[in-house]
Amino acid sequence: MEGGESEAVFAAFNLNPQRFINEVLNAVDDMLDGAFDFFLQQATVITGGGTERTEELARGVSSLRHLTQAVLDKRMAIWEKYCLRHCFAVPEGFVLPKAKESSGDSLSIQKGLSDPELDAQLESLRENLAAAGKKSAELHEEMTLLEKQSTLSCSYDASVADALQLFEENPVHDMFQEIGKTALELHHKMVQVKMKRWEDMEQARVAKIHNSSREQPMLHDTGISARLEDIEEVLSILRSK
Structure with a gap:
C-alpha cells in the first residue's frame, strides 16, 4: 500500500x-x-x-x-x-x-x-471462594484446639507415669502388698472359722435331738475349745506379720 x-x-x-x-x-x-x-x-x-x-x-x-x-x-x-x-x-x-x-x-x-450468565458464574465462584476461606479458618482453629488438647493429654500422661514410678520405687508399696496378703490370709482363716462354727452348731443340734442330755455339755465344750483355738491361730498370724 x-x-x-x-x-x-x-x-x-x-x-x-x-x-x-x-x-x-x-x-x-x-x-x-x-x-x-x-x-x-x-x-x-x-x-x-x-x-x-x-x-x-x-x-x-x-x-x-x-x-x-x-x-x-x-x-x-x-x-x-x-x-x-x-x-x-x-x-x-x-x-x-x-x-x-x-x-x-x-x-x-x-x-x-456484560453477559448475565457469566456474571452469575463469577458471583458463584466468589461465594464459593469466600466459603472455602471461612471453612479453612474453622479447620485451622479446630487443629489448633486439638494440638492444645494433645499437649495437655501428653503432659497428664507423663505426670501419671512419674507418680506411678515414684510409688513403685517407694518402700510403702511393699508394705501395702504385705498388708493385702495378710488381709487375704485373715479372710481365708475367718471363713474357715465360720465354717467350723457352723459345723459345731450343726453337730450340737443333731446331738441335742438324738443323744441324751449328758452328752450335750461335752459337745458344747468341744465347740468352745475349737473357737478358742481358731482365735489363737488368728492372733498368731497377726503377730507374725
Whole structure:
C-alpha cells in the first residue's frame, strides 16, 4: 500500500510511525554525544591539564566522533527504511472498518462482557471462594484446639507415669502388698472359722435331738475349745506379720 494510504490507516488508529523513528534517532544521537563528551572530560584528566596534550587528545576524540557518526548515520538510515517498508507497512487490501460497523462491534463486545450468565458464574465462584476461606479458618482453629488438647493429654500422661514410678520405687508399696496378703490370709482363716462354727452348731443340734442330755455339755465344750483355738491361730498370724 502506498505511503499516503498507510499514513491514513495509522492516523485512524492514532499512530505515527515516523514520529517513533525520529524519537529513536534522536535518542541514539544523544547517547553518542554523551559518550564522546565523557571521553573529552577524561582526556583532560589523563593529560593533567597540559595544553598541547589536551588539544591532541581532543582532536583525536573529535576524529573518532565524526567517523563513528558517519557509520552510525548510514546504519540508522538503513534501519529507518526497513521499518517503513516492512514493520510499518499496511498489507494490500486492508480496509478500515466503517463507523457503524465499529460501533456495532463495540456494542457486541460490551454485550459479551456484560453477559448475565457469566456474571452469575463469577458471583458463584466468589461465594464459593469466600466459603472455602471461612471453612479453612474453622479447620485451622479446630487443629489448633486439638494440638492444645494433645499437649495437655501428653503432659497428664507423663505426670501419671512419674507418680506411678515414684510409688513403685517407694518402700510403702511393699508394705501395702504385705498388708493385702495378710488381709487375704485373715479372710481365708475367718471363713474357715465360720465354717467350723457352723459345723459345731450343726453337730450340737443333731446331738441335742438324738443323744441324751449328758452328752450335750461335752459337745458344747468341744465347740468352745475349737473357737478358742481358731482365735489363737488368728492372733498368731497377726503377730507374725
